[in-house]
Amino acid sequence: CAGEPLNAEIIDRVRAMWGLTIRDGYGQTETTAQIGNSPGQAVKPGSMGRPLPGYRIAILDQANDSVTEGEVALPLGAARPAGLMRGYVDAATGALRGTDGAYYRTGDVAQIDADGYLTFVGRADDVFKSSDYRISPFELESVLIEHASVAEAAVVPKPDEIRLSVPVAYVALVPGAVADRATALSIFRHARARLAPFKRIREIVFVTDLPKTISGKIRRVQLRRGEAGGEAGLAGEVVRFAESAFPELASGEGGAQA
Secondary structure, three states, rough: OOOOOOOOOHHHEEEEEEEEOOOOEEEOOOOOEEEOOOOOOOOOOOOOOOEOOOOOEEEEEEEOOOEEEEEEEEEEEEHOOOOOOOOEEEEEEEEEEOOOEEEEEEEEEEEEOOOOOEEEEEEOOOOOOEEOOEOOOOHHHHOOOOOOOOEEEEEEEEEOOOEEEEEEEEEEEEEOOOOOHHHHHHHHHHHHHHHHHHHHOOOOEOOOOOOOOOOOEOHHHHHHHOOOOOOOOOOOEEEEEHHOOOOOHHHOOOOOOO
């Protein structure tokens, strides 16, 4: 899937409608394809697969220690894969940079399970903390787009005095859906029933379109800037609903409290 991870529900829909299995994978211009669901191996919905031949994938923390959730990295030196770039050229000096340490770091965060399958968590600069928990926007967005009224969703942090930050969901609706209180309540209930309490969506912002790059990637940095008090530059109608404005949720309907 180019630019964004492939949601598990899309794989299920295509399989149900056409009997085909989409095989997700992961790579960068700098590395070529390095992880994938190769033919002949079982597909785990939501996973981008296992390391492809010729690639030794490391999942590292900031101290370069192996962890089950961390940044995707490739070893350099003798284990350097043939598909990895030589480096980034410094325009001023002509020197190469970016591949001069023990590892090439991709800037992407993933989880690895006991079978060696890797699951995308998010860009390192998109993952955020709420009440000392790490929040993956991709996980929350995957839940949101399972709702029948949601066409696209992007989750970003909003600064919070108590929790450091809380998840806010920007949502573009399918044709015919109305950006009103009833739709917001339905989406809040849907998300609360499927997410842990610390991952609860605290606000829903209905937008006409999500901001995107020329290659179709959602510009979460633009949305984060808006939540931090800057200008988000959104076109069209913008309607915001706070979870706290729904007393029927506070009564315990639709999910646990936190």
